[in-house]
Amino acid sequence: MDARATSGVMSELGTPTASGAAAYFEYFNYKAFSGNGFRVLSARVRGECQRDCSALDQCIAFGFTQSQKRYVLFNQPGEYSSSRGTDSGAKRRD
Numbered sequence: 001m002d003a004r005a006t007s008g009v010m011s012e013l014g015t016p017t018a019s020g021a022a023a024y025f026e027y028f029n030y031k032a033f034s035g036n037g038f039r040v041l042s043a044r045v046r047g048e049c050q051r052d053c054s055a056l057d058q059c060i061a062f063g064f065t066q067s068q069k070r071y072v073l074f075n076q077p078g079e080y081s082s083s084r085g086t087d088s089g090a091k092r093r094d
Contacts, residue, residue, distance in 0.1 A: 025050055025089040032063045032086040034078030043071050046087055053091065061090040 009016055038058065043049050046064045049071040053059040056073065064071040065086045080088060 021093045023054070023091045023093045025053075026092050028080055028088045028090070030082060030084055030086065031080040031088050032065075032083035033061055033072075033074055033080045033088055035074060035076060037063070037072035037074045037077075039073040041071055041073070042069055044069060046071075046089070049073075050089055053089070059091070061088065063088040 041049075041052065043052075043064060049062040049064045052071075053062045053073055058075045059073045061074040061077040062071050063074070063083075063086055067085050077090065
C-alpha cells in the first residue's frame with residue numbers, strides 16, 4: 001500500500017493475496033493533497049485524523065488543517081504541494 005502509487009493486476013492472474021504487514025502512516029508536514037476527499041470531519045489534533053483514516057479501508061490519506069480544526073479523508077489523493085498550516089498523512093505498508 002502506497003498512496004503515491006496506482007497499481008493493477010491482469011484479470012487472468014486472479015486476485016493477489018493481501019500483505020500481512022501492518023499499515024503505518026507517513027507524514028507530510030506543511031503539505032496538502034490535491035483532489036477531492038470523500039469525507040470532511042472536525043478534529044482538534046492530527047491523531048484524530050489518523051485514527052479515523054485507519055478505521056476505514058477506503059481511506060489511504062488525510063489532510064488536517066489546524067486553524068480550521070478540520071480534515072479531509074482521501075481514497076484517491078492527488079499530488080501533494082506546500083500548504084502552510086496543513087499536515088497530511090498517508091497509509092503505507094511495506
